[in-house]
Amino acid sequence: MNATGHRNIRLLLVDDHLMMxxxxxxxxASYPYVEIAGExxxxxxxxxxxxxxxxxxxxxxxxxxxxxGLEVTELLHHTVPKAKVLILTVHKNPEYVRQIIRSGxxxxxxxxxxxxxxxxxxxxxxxxxxxxxxDVSGALLDFCLNxxxxxxPSSSASLTERETEVLRLVANGSSTKEIASQxxxxxxxxxxxxxxxxxxxxxxxxxxxxxxxxxxxxxxLE
Numbered sequence: 001m002n003a004t005g006h007r008n009i010r011l012l013l014v015d016d017h018l019m020m021x022x023x024x025x026x027x028x029a030s031y032p033y034v035e036i037a038g039e040x041x042x043x044x045x046x047x048x049x050x051x052x053x054x055x056x057x058x059x060x061x062x063x064x065x066x067x068x069g070l071e072v073t074e075l076l077h078h079t080v081p082k083a084k085v086l087i088l089t090v091h092k093n094p095e096y097v098r099q100i101i102r103s104g105x106x107x108x109x110x111x112x113x114x115x116x117x118x119x120x121x122x123x124x125x126x127x128x129x130x131x132x133x134x135d136v137s138g139a140l141l142d143f144c145l146n147x148x149x150x151x152x153p154s155s156s157a158s159l160t161e162r163e164t165e166v167l168r169l170v171a172n173g174s175s176t177k178e179i180a181s182q183x184x185x186x187x188x189x190x191x192x193x194x195x196x197x198x199x200x201x202x203x204x205x206x207x208x209x210x211x212x213x214x215x216x217x218x219x220x221l222e
Contacts, residue, residue: 006033009126012053012083013039014046014069015061020111024059024088027115034122043067044173050076050083056126060105062089067206070103074207077104078214084125088118092135103207107131158200164218166193170206171213 011028013036015021021039028034037053040046043066050058058076062069073085084106092110100108106125109118110133117133124131159167162183169179180190203209213219 006031006123007126009034009057009122010037010053010055011035011122012037012046012049012055012058014041014043014058014064014072015039015088016041016064017061020061024118027118028122030115031119034119043069043072046072047075047079047173050080055083057122058083058085059088059122060085062087062091070099070105071205071207073100073103073105074205075210078211084128086121086125086131092133097132109133110135159197163193163197163200166190167197167209167213168218170194170197171210171219 011034013021013024015024018041021041025036028036037055038049040049042064046058046060047067049055058073060069060073064072067075069087069089073087076083076085085104086107086109087100087105088109088111090111097108106128107121107130109121109131113121113133121131121133165183166179169182174182176187176190176194179185179194180187183190197209198204201209201212203212210219
């Protein structure tokens, strides 16, 4: 607790637009208990800093280069569970709400929210409570009423030895170019392997492949 009666909160700010990050810093300046411990402009930076900086909350944009915010959120949910993700976005349609809930995010706040609401949202998720902007609560209710159990991914037994090797590299964060270099194959061949793996497993993003690889023991958490 600090002098204001609030717990200090270490925040990682993730957005690929510098002006947006500056605006958020300004908006949170009146809330000294929220310490912006670091900033990231892409998903890879966000993963690295979340691990290095021991943050409590990650304020995450969805639309970013390399890995989008939902993919990063899924990875953080499994690899850095202490860092609770709060999505900050302009989107408020039901499909985005459904994706965000599935990704493991703790909350969802709109970019046109007031500084007061943003601060409340950060406090809520840090304390282990879900927070959704009022404008999207209807979409959240719709999801809760209509959700169905997720389909289980296919077995890794259908993967060839080379595909398992590619999956391991993908799950460890290697790019297509890096996979091609390590396996001494062309980038196109590496991409073909990746597409075939996704098709066989019924998984269509890197975060899902990573979770599958961890669950099957193909890679181990450090």
